[in-house]
Amino acid sequence: MNEIPLVFGSDRHLVGTLTLPSTPAPRPVAFLLINAGVIHRIGPHRVNVKLARHLASLGHATLRFDLSGQGDSRNPQSVADFTQQAVSDLRAAMDHLARTVDVHRFAIAGICSGADNGWAAALADPRVAGLCLIDGYQYPTPKTRWVRLRRRLRGPILSAIGPWIGRRLRRLVDRPAAAGAPAETPNGRPFPAREAYARDMQTLVDRDVRMLLLFTGSLLPLYNYQEQFNEAFAGHAFVGKVDAQYCPDLDHTVTPLGAQQELLRRVGDWAGTL
Numbered sequence: 233m234n235e236i237p238l239v240f241g242s243d244r245h246l247v248g249t250l251t252l253p254s255t256p257a258p259r260p261v262a263f264l265l266i267n268a269g270v271i272h273r274i275g276p277h278r279v280n281v282k283l284a285r286h287l288a289s290l291g292h293a294t295l296r297f298d299l300s301g302q303g304d305s306r307n308p309q310s311v312a313d314f315t316q317q318a319v320s321d322l323r324a325a326m327d328h329l330a331r332t333v334d335v336h337r338f339a340i341a342g343i344c345s346g347a348d349n350g351w352a353a354a355l356a357d358p359r360v361a362g363l364c365l366i367d368g369y370q371y372p373t374p375k376t377r378w379v380r381l382r383r384r385l386r387g388p389i390l391s392a393i394g395p396w397i398g399r400r401l402r403r404l405v406d407r408p409a410a411a412g413a414p415a416e417t418p419n420g421r422p423f424p425a426r427e428a429y430a431r432d433m434q435t436l437v438d439r440d441v442r443m444l445l446l447f448t449g450s451l452l453p454l455y456n457y458q459e460q461f462n463e464a465f466a467g468h469a470f471v472g473k474v475d476a477q478y479c480p481d482l483d484h485t486v487t488p489l490g491a492q493q494e495l496l497r498r499v500g501d502w503a504g505t506l
Contacts, residue, residue: 233288238295239291239330246321247304248273248297251284252333254308257291261506262335265296266318266427267484270368272303274486276343279492283341286496289505291432294331318349319356323470337361339442339506342486344368345421354404354441355432361444362506367484369423369463370447370454379456390473411470430468438471444496445476450484467503475502 234252265280266274270400274281284294298305299321311317326338339362340350347368352359424432434442447455461476476496482491 233469234283238328240304241300241308241321241324243306244306244397245300245306245308246297246324248325249284250329250333251288251294251296253288253291253293254276255291256293259337259506260335261292261337261339261503262326262329262333263287263292263294263295263503264322264338264340264350266322266340266342267299267302267344268346273298274339279491279495283496283499286500287503290500292339293329293335294302295329297321297325315352316351318490319353319444323357324355326357330359337506339364339503342366343486347506348373348421351432354436358439360390362444363436364444364446364502366374366446366495367451368439368445369429371423371426371429371461372454373460373463375463376456378452380453383452383456390445399425424425426464430465430470432469433465434468435475436468442474442502444499445474446482446498447476447478448484448486449480451484476486 233254236250236252238246238248238250240246241249244360257462263284265273265275265284268276275283277294279295287294300311301307305321310316312320322340323331329338332335336359338359340353340360341364342348342350347365350360350363350365354363424430433443445461447460455478458478460473460478461474465471467483479494479498482495486492486495
């Protein structure tokens with residue numbers, strides 16, 4: 233394994249670290265790891281560093297880098313809006329690795345806003361063959377709301393009247409959201425409308441982009457059971473072709489060492505399918 237600092241991009245404004253495997257995989261895919269929110273390219277609790285080295289041990293070149301204006305990367309002379317600039321930066325990373333490492337298939341892994349930026353880049357660039365989205369867009373079902381309420385009603389004071397309250401509240405929450413209505417936007421993070429997301433997901437699946445969607449235990453109000461993705465999009469052709477996993481033992485910033493090891497295992501197993 234070898235690690236190389238890089239400066240690249242249209243204005244040589246992007247800074248990253250390339251981790252090269254000692255022995256490339258038979259069908260190599262280069263991984264791109266990007267910022268989660270405003271966290272430096274090392275990722276929360278250095279999880280990007282650990283993930284890059286794990287993927288390199290499996291034969292995959294991995295570039296962890298800061299998007300424009302974050303971490304060690306500067307803004308280019310001409311700056312687009314946040315999402316457009318992130319897509320441009322990811323495409324610049326793919327261009328650089330195609331020239332220097334001779335890899336032409338890519339997978340993007342990101343947490344939260346990093347997942348959103350990876351999603352946008354995959355829609356824009358056909359070289360993206362895989363997406364690992366950790367706490368990406370979430371779409372609740374009636375059961376999601378009921379699971380949340382049921383957990384809140386487990387306390388000893390409400391245990392006696394819980395079933396009665398549950399029946400009353402179920403009538404309020406067992407109503408599907410309108411298909412074209414804007415999705416919930418926790419903390420100001422915009423989600424695509426459900427049907428727009430479904431159309432884009434079908435586009436990517438039809439292009440044979442392999443998906444790993446990991447939803448952590450930090451998402452209790454919006455994602456809280458294993459079958460939620462399939463039930464949220466029941467009837468769509470892509471259901472069954474997307475690997476969506478509910479991971480209650482992981483937290484949003486992958487804090488405990490055990491959670492980090494679990495994440496590396498899940499992503500590493502999935503990388504072997506690309």
